[in-house]
Amino acid sequence: MQVSALTKSFGERVLFENISFGIAEGQRIGLIAANGTGKTTLLNIIAGHMDYDSGEVVFRRDLSVGYLEQDPRFPAGLTVLEACFHGQNEIVRTIARYEQALARNDTAAIDGLLARMEALGAWDFEQRAKQILTRLRIADLEQRVETLSGGQLKRVALAAALIVEPDLLILDEPTNHLDLEMTEWLEEYLAGRRMSLLMVTHDRYFLDRVCNEIIEIDDRRLYSYKGNYSYYLEKRQERLDAADATVARMKNLYRRELEWIRRTPSARSGKAKYRIDAFQDIKDKAHTRRSEETVQLDVRQTYIGKKIFEAQHLCKRFGDRVILDDFSYLFSRYEKMGIVGNNGTGKSTFIKILLGLETADSGTIDIGETVRFGYYSQQGMEFAPQARVIDIVTAIAEHITLSDGKQISASQLLTRFLFSPQAQYDYVAKLSGGERRRLYLCTILMSNPNFLVLDEPTNDLDIRTLNVLEEYLSAFSGCLIVVSHDRYFMDKVADHLLVFNGQGNIRDFPGSYTDYRTWRKEQEAAAAQGAAKTVKPAAVAPTTASKPKERVKGKLSFNEKREFERLEAEIPELEAEKAALETEMSSGTLSTEELIAKSERIAALIEEIDAKSMRWLELSEL
Template sequence: MVSFLQVDGLTKSFGDLVLFENITFGVAQGQKIGLIAKNGSGKTTLLNIIAGKEDYDSGSIVFRNDLRVGYLEQAPHYPEGLTVLQACFYSKNETVQLLAEYEQALVEDDTDKLNSLLERMDSLKAWDYEQRAKQILGELKIHNLEQKVESLSGGQLKRVALANVLITEPELIILDEPTNHLDLEMTEWLEDYLNRSTISILMVTHDRYFLDRVCSEIIEIDQKQIFQYKGNYSYYLEKRQERIDAQNAEVERASNLLRKELDWMRRQPQARGTKAKYRIDAFYELEKKAHQQREAGHVNLDVKASYIGSKIFEAVDVCKRFDDLKITDHFNYTFARYEKMGIVGNNGTGKSTFIKMLLGEVKPDSGHFDIGETVRFGYYSQEGLQFDEQMKVIDVVQNIAEYIDLGDGRKMGVAQFLNYFLFTPDRQHSYVYKLSGGEKRRLYLCTVLMRNPNFLVLDEPTNDLDIITLNVLEEYLRSFKGCVIVVSHDRYFMDKVVDHLLVFRGNADIKDFPGNYTQYRAWKEEQDQLKKQQEQALQSKQAPAEEKSRKPEKEVKRRLTFKEKKEFEALDAEIPALEAEKKELETAMSSGTLSTDELLAKSARISELMEELDEKTMRWLELSEWV
């Protein structure tokens, strides 16, 4: 395989904090690699280093000459003043730059410049390129192409940046959390797009279904080193456990040997001096190995939630709308004790608004939520990440409570609770400003759980959390003795945690589904298939009489039907007419006499004609085989 990227002996540290040391790996043509590590291990830093946005201490990074590389940052940004369409064309790619010039000439009504650009647009097939860009934007639900980038939300900007990366058609694409801010429909579209593409990929994502279905190799940063697995996420889980088991066995063997060597080392100096020096050196190596410890990747916290009565909440005739957008319309629901509900749906269908109505932060237009007296909400929101950056991690949590109640008189202190959520003792005494974005999200989660609520409401809790933390949270929620509502686009997380769904399908259409996301997806596919079969049956009944009366032997010989023959004759006339119209438009656009509006209209028509010609020519070829 052709090597696209080679990283050799790479080391990066911040002061005395070493993120990774002397790591080596490569990306070859066609490889699709997922990068996994817990928050704070340097995943985003590594991607930034490879993309040339951060320095490193030592090592080398080599790309193949003239390699087209696309990079989706975790928090992308563009110069102010750009429109969405211009941001999508913000690239060093020759075709993209040409399109940017063309768009600018249109805005400035510069006819001379437009005329000089037309020939280059034709030679580079830039008309197709622009159309493809708009199609990708449509799939990512970005429709207002003239909107300024500074007015976009973080999620919208991430989707624009993703479109920008995809339409430049790189040979190697580096993605940092590509599914953040994508709804389930968009995530599944992107999953399918990358699966069908021949693009090489180096990707960080917490979406485990996405990782499993797109990537064929996994790289893990652990203990400042790189471990590589030649398989998808499922294969990685299996082989990683084997590696940890082998390492633990080695540590145990080292501990047993250490006890014997310790007896020897404690003998009087005269006796030790007669022994070989290599044995003394080996002792210290054994000691180092014996004290290695594996941090648990999961936790079984049997936390006692505060008492919750049988009445949780009841939604009574709740109506809410924003202008023409309906969120709920006379919605009624009674929430059961200990229920674990997931809320899913496309962006903009009102999931977060529904949560805020339940919590009293947004008032319904009519109707109400009747909340039980014993309910104590714990709310993890998308906007809730606010800390005093100069405080230490342990102090942030200790300001909420000194301990968490485990029941039966047992208590867990703050330090132990933080340790369960993967904050090591030295990290607990770090200042908040030193934490990575994912570590801050994990700390925010700890502050919510430390309040000992009996009803957890989690709005997109999986964004920016690493896979190890997600495992911890999933185990916590599964054993949580209270109620849970989760709004999330993470299919894997929903499957593990919830047993019931509210599916927001837009315009106040809310489906109550008794199952997890995978079960809902299977049910939906069955419904779609059934609907398709019903439509086909209806079309079959409405087919022309000559279609029904065809004899079996004629079908075997596969002659054109009367209808197909007429279609073939029509195509014979239509294709030359379309080609003539295209030629006329090209001549007119090169004449230099058209206004800006006329140029725009004719260039749009050319794009339509090219698609129509392709479609009709393919159909003509198909029919011509049976003439």
């Protein structure tokens, strides 16, 4: 795939101009740029979802492309599994043509499509979808997509992009809404595939471990770095230092040439005309200014006393799911706590209980009088699309106090958060996802909190803003609780971790997230080694259904073929369960109640095996 001289603007706002780059087979490219400078727009253009002003995007003729959007949408009424089959990729189109040929009984078309489906691996499509959805913790495959949360929808869309295994996979913030375990699985999954990648992500560890090239859009231009994120940081700084040195040399040269121009008659002979002609170019280079804009988070923090808060014997559950089980904790002054755990283990619920937004089943929380919370929620603030940026901030306060005691206006504060005077009068609907998050962070900090509670603050923020936020939090003289799936961010800001396991037991780990993962892997390895010494290999249960050596697939529909393969997998599993129950019943160690229960289960298994075997035989005869 090749992008040549691409330019895109919205009105007077130019996002990028005459940028060119290519993606070769096996390349894994990470795209980095500040919020609002066109990352998602560029991905949409390459995926064919958006027009551009000039230039061209050229694909290899037989290239298959998969795209994970930042905010995916599916038609209402689809189930989760159907959503994975929804799309215009080559596998889905081939399956549709195969089903149509079957309906017409077009033997010639069926023969050709059979070979194509074998080449694409279409027969394994559903099984691959189920495996990936399971790893992404989407359990109910019949659930309608309109009932899914935003995070669940993003994971379904990620599964849909992965299962087709395209030649080029384009990912826009793939780690958003993934917990740490899922993110690490995705790293391993992508590392084991040969597909080319183009991705936008704020997860710097993910960039480091997955990408082998970084491209950066800076000041409308594109720069390429042949290495991972760590290499990019090193070489980018070298580029900036070299540019600064060039400007310094040009300034010295400009002063000399300006002096020469002033003392030289305008009618000087043509012999030195080249020097006069070059003067304007020297002047332009000498006055080049590198705009390295960063967010300035220097708002004042109010005083916090010695008493922070104390939680005693907190309990919380939702049905059978236990969130807290007799949890007690005394929060100390200046403490910086990270909270980690898989999705659904209760991290956000725990925070809401501490803030009084959710009620515990039992237990008490005692909060100090000087504590002033600043809560950055995972959902973010719901801004009205037709509200202007400046109106949102002035509705909270007209003037804001900085850390040095000075007061600035709401407009000046927005400028420090990288909203230009022109952008301050834009409507919220025009902001990118990262710009909305930056505006939300501004509204949180302008209230001068001394206890920050941040639930997934890194989603959609660009890396430069994350670097500034990390520095601000490291120097923050109040208290901090942060929930994040961004491993780099957690390593930078948290002194220790509360680890949620989903069963109400919370471990206080004294170290960084990297320390915790190292410890956990050591524990898992030790447990696996111990289990290997005590567990004997189980005997393989025989199967009773005789299978033909070769089956004819030409007369099976795609759904029948999938059913046939499911039965081949399910029948041996049921027979293995039946054999295990028979072994237990003959052991002589079961009570009367257990014998009756297992006997009833064996009878149900025999009936189910007979029904499935009969259906398998029907399909095999086709």
